[in-house]
Structures are given as structure tokens and as C-alpha cells.
Amino acid sequence: MTMKFQIEALEELAALDAKLRDLTDRFTQDQKTLNDKKAAARSLEDRLTRGRQSLGEMEKARGDLVGELRQMSIQVERSREKLARCRTEREANAAQREVEELRKLYRDREIELEKLDGLIQQGRGEFDQVTEQHGAVSGDLGSSESDSISRIATSEEELARKQAERELLVQKIKPDLYRRYEMIRKRKGTALAWTRDGTCSACHIRLQPMLFQKLLRADEFGQCPSCNRILYYRPAAQPDGTQPEAEGQSESP
Numbered sequence: 001m002t003m004k005f006q007i008e009a010l011e012e013l014a015a016l017d018a019k020l021r022d023l024t025d026r027f028t029q030d031q032k033t034l035n036d037k038k039a040a041a042r043s044l045e046d047r048l049t050r051g052r053q054s055l056g057e058m059e060k061a062r063g064d065l066v067g068e069l070r071q072m073s074i075q076v077e078r079s080r081e082k083l084a085r086c087r088t089e090r091e092a093n094a095a096q097r098e099v100e101e102l103r104k105l106y107r108d109r110e111i112e113l114e115k116l117d118g119l120i121q122q123g124r125g126e127f128d129q130v131t132e133q134h135g136a137v138s139g140d141l142g143s144s145e146s147d148s149i150s151r152i153a154t155s156e157e158e159l160a161r162k163q164a165e166r167e168l169l170v171q172k173i174k175p176d177l178y179r180r181y182e183m184i185r186k187r188k189g190t191a192l193a194w195t196r197d198g199t200c201s202a203c204h205i206r207l208q209p210m211l212f213q214k215l216l217r218a219d220e221f222g223q224c225p226s227c228n229r230i231l232y233y234r235p236a237a238q239p240d241g242t243q244p245e246a247e248g249q250s251e252s253p
Contacts (some may be wrong), residue, residue, distance in 0.1 A: 003218055007232055009172040010181065014192040016169060017185065020162050027155040034148040037141045044134040051127040058120050065113045072109065076102045177221070177230075184229055193224055194234035201234075203227040 079102055083095035170178055184191035193202035198212040205226040207215075215222050215233040222231040 030152050041137050047130050072106045193229040200224045
């Protein structure tokens, strides 16, 4: 395989890998967006369930308090009647204390009821807010889910096609060169760089004259001493857009 053939195959592979990276990023973002919307909807549904349960428990507690207040009101009235029937000062004092204690308990329960009413009102307000948020998220999810699923499916198919193209392209590249390419790509994101005037196209460092002269011969790949990418010489394009043959191009060792 000629050096020119290997360069062309690597350039195709680098371009394809860039497309695959963009496709993967878009696919991942679409999946994340859809999953985030579903997670938000589930979270709001859980909050609504807990809110209903909490409101139900507070309403029950309020009903119990109201029932207790009714009973205490009856007890207060009975104690008053008892006080009115007292014949001795001792009986009157005892009955008065009983009335006062019942009134204090009654007032305590009223305060508890007022606090509970405040909590119920606050809980209903929060529940209404969550209900509104859930409606908005569910509506957005309902209108966009099918489109998102379609985009994800399309991206999966395109990724599969590009991966198949990549497997065929890799077969054109020497195994040891491909191993170098993959090792650098996984570390750097891109593995290929070229030079035309003695400067690395990836990191823009000025190459040593000896290395540049070696690349000019176009009989083997080099490696950038700064970014470690695979380096090769790319001559300037001709007016018709084609690349001229480099001097001394031969079979790679």
C-alpha cells in the first residue's frame, strides 16, 4: 500500500470519526433531553402523590380536631351547669377550676386547628403549583416525545451505517498504523495532523527542520513532538483542486 493510499484512508477515517462524534453527541443529547423530561414528569407525579397523601392526612387530623372541639364544648356546657348547681363554696371552686381547665384545653385545640388550617392552605397552594408544572411538563413531553423517539431512532440507524463504513475503511489501513491512530484518538479526540510549511495543523507548533525534511520525502508518517498526533506532509492544492504528487513518494516500509 502506497503512502498516498494510506494518507487518503486516514483522512477519510478522520473525517468519518468527526461525523461519528457529532452524531454520537447529538444522539446522546436527544436521549438525555427525553430522559430528563420523563424524569421530571415522574418526579412531579411523585410529588403530587405525596401531596395528596399529606393533604388527606391533614384533613383527617382537622376532622378529628373539630370533633374533639365539639365534645369539649359539650363538656364545658356541662361543667357550667354543674357550677350553677353547686351548693357549697368548695364544690363551686372545684367546678370553676374544671371549667377553666376545659376552656384552656379548648383554646389550645383552637390554636392547633388554626395552625393546621394554615398548613392545609399552604399545602393546597403547593399542590396547585405542582399540578400546573406537571401539566406543562406532561404537555411538552406529549407533544415532543414522538419526535424525539423518531430522531433517536434515525440517529441510531445513521450511527450503525457509519460504523459499518468505518469497519470497511479500517481494513485499508495497516494494522500498526491503525493502532497508533486509535491510541492517539482516544487520548486527544483527533489523531491526524498535517504540515505544509513546517507548522503542525493541529497544535500550530513550528516543526524542527529535520522532521519537516523527513516529512517532505513523503515516504513515512511522523509524529508531532508537541501534540503527538500522526503527522504527514500535505502539498498545496493545484488550481483545479487536486493534490500534486509529492516528490520521492514510494511504497511505505
